[in-house]
Amino acid sequence: MSAGLEVDDAVRALLLLMPRMAGRIKRIKVPGELQSFALAPRHLSLLSYLVFDGPMTVNDLAGRLEVAPATVSLMIGDLGRKGILERREDDHDRRRRIVSITERHRPAIDEWLARGATAWQNALRPLTAEQRRMFIDTLLAYERGVADA
Template identity: 65%
Template sequence: MSTGHRTKVGPSVEDGIRTLLLLMPRIVARIKRSKIPDELQSFSLAPRHLSLLAYLLFDGPMGVNELAARLEVAPATVSLMVSELSRRGVLDRREDDADRRRTIVSIAEQHHPAVDAWLSKGAEAWRKALQPLTPAQRITVIDALQTYERELSTPESSGTAR
């Protein structure tokens, strides 16, 4: 049961759960309300595209298999997304000069500034949240979010809210 009090070292687990359960819907709502730049509006971009575009923006051009591994989806899924976005002109595809069987994917030059603008607000928010933390604290935050996401994707358990 939550007392609503914090100890000197931080909230109890139950108080932390309460705070995060109330905070997460607000965060998700704000993310969903973030305005897609006018230039990208007509492309019907979905959350799945956001992760793909973020990898290409932050890490540069890469192959479909590498994107699939990073997104933790099948290469066929990434191929479909890449085909869809390249037909719309958001992404460029080219053969790898070293291996002609491999396709290298990148953000189309004309859309790079709009994609960067779209993702920069989230990146800046994370920068402000993570910068004051020590590297160990950053690992804790990232590990906690990854565990939360992983647990949400597991089959329903018999756990109940307290």
């Protein structure tokens, strides 16, 4: 097992690591059939929820993305016009609309997300459930700290 790090040494390591990670993430190639859609990171988060959790309502997506339903509606409208997403009536409540990825673009979106998902699986698999929770909580605390600054 590797030796622990003092806080300042860990901060230094992370300040050097994070820009490299961000650069590598930005270089993940968008599949050819999706390149013309000018997808942004906010779209990737929305699409990730639909891939991992399945079709859901605008309000459910808004809650998970921590943004207003109106913001999600605009994103869904944009992706819907591009043929990436579709809205359908909820069979149980006709007033609600369920959002899903179209079958036509599902394979390309799965491919786009697969590299990151596989990298995270490989990185997290050796950790215990408690260590994974601590890692995610630490990243969330960092995100809040940066947002508050």
